[in-house]
Amino acid sequence: MTTATETRRFEAEVEQVLKLVTHSLYSHKEIFLRELVSNASDALDKLRFEAIARPELAAGDTDLHVEIEFDKAARTLTLRDNGIGMSREEVIENIGTIARSGTRRFLESLTGDARKDTQLIGQFGVGFYSTFVVADQVTLVTRRADLEPEAAVRWSSNGTSDYALDTVTEARRGTTITLHLKPEEDEFLDGWKLRSLVGKYSDHIAFPIRMLKEQFGEEGEKAEPEIETINHASALWTRPKSELKDEDYAAFYKHSAHAYDEPLAWTHNRVEGNQSYTSLLYLPTQAPFDLAFSGRDERKGLKLYIRRVFIMDASEHLLPAYLRFVRGVVDSDDLPLNVSREILQENKLVAQIRSGLTKRTLDLLDSLAADQPEKYATFWGNFGALLKEGVAEDHGNRERIAKLLRFASTKGEGSAAKVSLDDYLARMVEGQDTIYYITADSFSAANGSPQIEALKARGVEVLLMGERIDEWMMGYLHEYAGKKLRNVAKGELDVSALGKVDEAEQQKADEAAKPVVERIKTLLGAKVKDVRASKRLTESASCVVVDEYDMAPHLKRMLKAAGQDMPDSAPALEVNPQHALVQRAANETDEDLARELAILLLEQAQLLEGAALEDPAGFVKRMNALIAK
Ligand code: ADP
Secondary structure, three states, X not given: OOOOOEEEEOOHHHHHHHHHHHHHOHHHOOHHHHHHHHHHHHHHHXXXXXXXXXXXXXXXXXXXXXXXXXXXXXXEEEEEEOOOOOOHHHHHHHXXXXXXXXXXXXXHOOOOOHHHHHHHHHHHXXXXXXXXXXXXXXXXXXXXXXXXXXHEEEEEEOOOOEEEEEEEOXXXXXXXXXXXXXXXXXXXXXXXXXXHHHHXXXXXXXXXXXXXXXXXXXXXXXXXXXXXXXXXXXXXXXXXXHHOOHHHHHHHHHHHOOOOOOEXXXXXXXXXXXXXXXXXXXXXXXXXXXXXXXXXXXXXXXXXXXXXXXXXXXXXXXXXXXXXXXXXXXXXXXXXXXXXXXXXXXXXXXXXXXHHHHHHHHHHHHHHHHHOHHXXXXXXXXXXXXXXXXXXXXXXXXXXXXXXXXXXXXXXXXXXXXXXXXXXXXXXXXXXXXXXEEEOOOHHHHHOOHHHHHHHHOOOOOEEEOOHHHHHHHOXXXXXXXXXXXXXOOOOOOOXXXXXXXXXXXXXXXXXXXXXXXXXXXXXXXXXOEEEEOOOOOOOOEEEEOOOOOOOHHHHHHHHHOXXXXXXXXXXXXXXXXXXXXXXXXXXXXXXXXXXXXXXXXHHHHHHHOOOOOOHHHHHHHHHHHHHO
């Protein structure tokens, strides 16, 4: 029975996705097969789950599996599963529209830059639509397990702007997808090729994937068709580690996490004891494009199975929020099959699993940091900010998490966050019992902050923190390995007991400062007695110094005001050779401008010292002229 065909336009976004997909996925078009098998496997998982409460859904057809067939003459490739199937509404929702918020965000994040878009699509994945890379016509017939045979749906499209929907009759539940291949895609009409693709991408699928066995009988002989299973067909995490290759783990990651990157690292464990469970946890290589959006409440990627049956994505119950980058599966032997989210929330076993998984994840990060620092740096670059939340959130593991933190530092390489607290401890100088750090709006602000100069001069390392979360995080981290942590931007800092000034370094700095100092001295001429490089200035550019035998300026001013005749001696000026204003004055090629800048340095110093300026009107004019420039 067939009703009148209804033709519907794809949602505008689908059209965009389709166009992008066909253009950008071309170089690895074979992934369509992996996508379809992965969807079929999910549908079988869902059926098995729904059948726990309603066994009649699977009745009469409990052999859950996927079939692949091809027909050279008709140029078609067909995949069939006896999974949950879809209702008409679900077909429209899942295949015709972009219901998933992720897709919408993906499109919003697209830029005009085509190359970037291709990369993005690789990160995002496109699932079902990848069929249109190789097919010019796709037909999907599906019947939801809980609906009548007469309520099956046929969806078909050539992947341009619209699709057709019919109501059809289908005795079997589940979904059949038929691809009519484009003329140049003959390779997918080949049994050997299909077997090898299944072996490469879908071997780990827990359900059997079946194909007709190729017959190589005597010519003219008609052999009985024979069906064979072409994948391993057991849940990957139940297999012994020794049997699994890196490729197997990587393929399973892509399927299970709907991921398109390679996994960075993983940890596969079986726990036996008062409760038993298996976990397989992955660290992604790439941050999902929408990491910023996939907030703490909307977490995904860790699937809960109970005795091999997929139950739900339960990331928020099985891991603390700060580990939300973890992907993978947990399979419990002891939880009841009918668990609900509410039960998960309160269950003692779940709480134990959660702390076990937290430990496993931190162990994995520890060993990555120790054995594969480059990979750890990748991880840190993508997810370090999330781990920082853990310092505040996970009191019990604070010290362990702190060990995993990485910072930029005055002894590091530029702005790269590569220094650990342990690196820092190993480099502490004589007399140092505190870990010094500074927080600012950015790395360069932290690095340029005058407060760290005195410490630097004494060889004391300062951690440079320029992320917004740092200030908040450090509010929870007061100690590490028995050493206090201290923000050098806050309060008075006495560094006199620390380390010693490095003579050689000092000499080098003096050498470098010489021409700057000479230049300023020439510019100021008789206005000053002397110009020197300062060893104490941090924040200010210059200050007036009083020589040991000179009268203190304030005293001189008092005597002068009382009518005493005081000789007008020119002051000595100290300048901070690193300061931007000093550098500018020294490097300015326009003589007049250079002199104005130098005079400003002197006047500022006098103002700071509390003196009245000789020529206040001139000062204001100079200032204004410079500001206006
Ligand atoms: P994704 O698998 O990433 O969600 P897809 O575009 O591949 O994206 O599929 C969209 C949705 O269509 C799936 O989430 C699922 O709900 C539904 N779907 C796809 N294939 C099947 C299938 N074989 N059986 C049942 N539902 C399916």
